[in-house]
Amino acid sequence: MxxxxxxxxxxxxxxxxxxxxxxxxxxxxxxxxxxxxxxxxxxxxxxxxxxxxxxxxxxxxxxxxxxxxxxxxxxxxxxxxxxxxxxxxxxxxxxxxxxxxxxxxxxxxxxxxxxxxxSAIWRRYAYRVADHPGGVDPLLRGHVLWHDRPVDVDLMNEAARLLTGEHDFAAYCKKREGATTIRTLLELSWERDAQGVAVATVRADAFCHNMVRALVGALLLVGDGHRPVGFPGEVLAGRVRHSAVNVVRPHGLTLEEVGYPADELLAARAAEARNMRTLPGCRP
CATH class of the missing domain: 3.30.70.580 (Pseudouridine synthase I, catalytic domain, N-terminal subdomain)
Known part of the structure; x- marks a missing residue:
């Protein structure tokens, strides 16, 4: 190619x-x-x-x-x-x-x-968490993580708002040689579905390795009361992995949708996406 x-x-x-x-x-x-x-x-x-x-x-x-x-x-x-x-x-x-x-x-x-x-302009993932004290519905067990403490969705949403936008997500990524960890997080929000499962919607222009699962791990610490609302944002600003943030298990994560621009913009988007990104004021 x-x-x-x-x-x-x-x-x-x-x-x-x-x-x-x-x-x-x-x-x-x-x-x-x-x-x-x-x-x-x-x-x-x-x-x-x-x-x-x-x-x-x-x-x-x-x-x-x-x-x-x-x-x-x-x-x-x-x-x-x-x-x-x-x-x-x-x-x-x-x-x-x-x-x-x-x-x-x-x-x-x-x-x-x-x-x-x-050519993709965003990817949308969902991460599903059940916090019912009895565990996960057996019919959902392969797609839902069980968290053994109740989580507060409102607190997690408050913390999530501090993470959206363009940032260096090095603290939430497994570093790969020669690859940037700068991403634009377009959406990060939680809601309960009809079965009471807490579902995180995570949408970004692209994701680096382990990014979604690490973000969910940090937000669960807020949701279950282990850490304050500002904790995930502090980890982000530190730009290094934090020992308290677990990369949650993969089975709760699903790639739901990929977005593309209008046909006439596909080639230009592909060329743009190949460029190494830096934050304003940062050298490559």
Missing amino acids: NGNDEVGPGLVRVRLDLSYDGTDFSGWARQRERRTVQGELESAITTVLRLPEPVELTVAGRTDAGVHARGQVAHVDLPEEVWEREGGRLLRRLAGRLPWDVRVWRVGVAPPGFNARF
Whole structure:
């Protein structure tokens, strides 16, 4: 793939919208000798299209082991003649080839300039927490974290308001060499659903490794009374990991939706997203 996301000659870029239960996957990214979502999908596409070489998917958000997705987006570049011949049957064939815990719901030709990862303008996650003293509904246990103390949603929302905006989230991220930890947190809020589960909605232009799960861990400390409302904001300002903040377990986390700009802005967004970000007044 080249820098301006032009598709190679003789190829067509195909967008896939999919979901998966992450329980039995070692995350999205392909790994040798481990079961991953990318590995299963690439194998299925290569098989049903009878391709001589394996395909390679690009994804909007690389989820960790145990994390689920309801609104994941990926793209793959396929030979034009293969797409013309087989594209209309690809969805049904994938349904017959993929395992039960990953499903593709839509496939179609992507608009010019589309890149599943770099064209995205936001990703929205949900993290679900049950604090009922009896535990988690057995039917929800694979998607909801049980917290053994009651949490105050209003207090967590008050603390969350101090975290939104563009910041260096180094204190809430697992640092990766050469990668920035500056992100724009567009939304962070809690509410109770009809079953009484506390659901965090977390939306940002992008996320660094462990960011959502660390933010939830800090806010739960406020919600259950262990820390004051200002604590998560103080951790953010410190820009270093705090020993009191736990990265909560992955099974409560679901990628719900990925947002993209209008078609004519896709290429420009992809180019912008590749630039290393710095905060105002900071050198790269």
